[in-house]
Amino acid sequence: MGEDEAITALQELAFPYEMRRFQEVFEKGLRMAHYTTAENAALILKTKTLWLRNAQLMNDFSEVAYGTACLIAALQMGVGAQLETALNGAHPGLWNSIAEFINKVEWQSRTQTYLTSLSAHDPEDFLGRLSMWRAYGGPTSGVALIFKTEVFENDAGQLNTYSSPVAYGDETVLFSNLKEVADGLTG
Known part of the structure; x- marks a missing residue:
């Protein structure tokens, strides 16, 4: 097995939800839409840059804390x-090493994570999801910038960035996703 095949196999084991969503985007020919003000869109096009925002400055920064709370609850539900059994079975002490690493970088992850919001967009949908814009845009003119997905498929190691779909739900949804990972590791 080559390096690329090994990385893909690991991604399929560790991130099955993410891999399914990326496959769906590819198969359906979806694009990514960024909803913003007309003024900001003009700046993005002029400077050819898309700025990211610190997660702590999001309009609903509690989403990050909610995700952490869901993770803790899902782990306590038995998964x-x-x-722990699956990871320690593959390599003794791996579970504790991962937990120590997560605890070590938790503050950095919380304070040094920058993101932008993109929505899956069907190219056949000419109206888009401007209803999403209306929820945030207020009285200003809202627009959607549509990006080809290839931009997000390239190796972004130079910038230390990655693209990841969001799984909306509560601790039971996260439990199901983690159970899938655990079953894949033990199966």
Whole structure:
């Protein structure tokens, strides 16, 4: 097995939800839409840059804390023990090493994460999801910039960035996603 095949196999085991969503985007020919003001869109096009925002400055920064709370709850629902057994079975002490690493970088992850919001967009949908814009845009003119997905498929290691779909839900949704990972590791 080559390096690329090994990386893909690991991604399929560790991130099955993400891999399915990326496959869906590819198969359906979806694009990515960034909803913003007309003024900001003009700046993006003029400077050829898309700025990211610190996660702590999001209009609903509690989403990050909510995600952490859902993770803790999902792990306590039993999937944590299954993951611990699977990981320690593959390499003794791996579970604790991962937990220590996560605890070590938790503050950095919380304070040094920058993001932008993109929505999957069907090219056949000429109206788009401007209803999303109306929820945030207020009285200003809203627009959607549509990006080809290839921009997000390239290796972004130079910038230390990556693209990841958001899984909306509560601790039961996260439990199901983590259970899938644990089952894949033990199956």
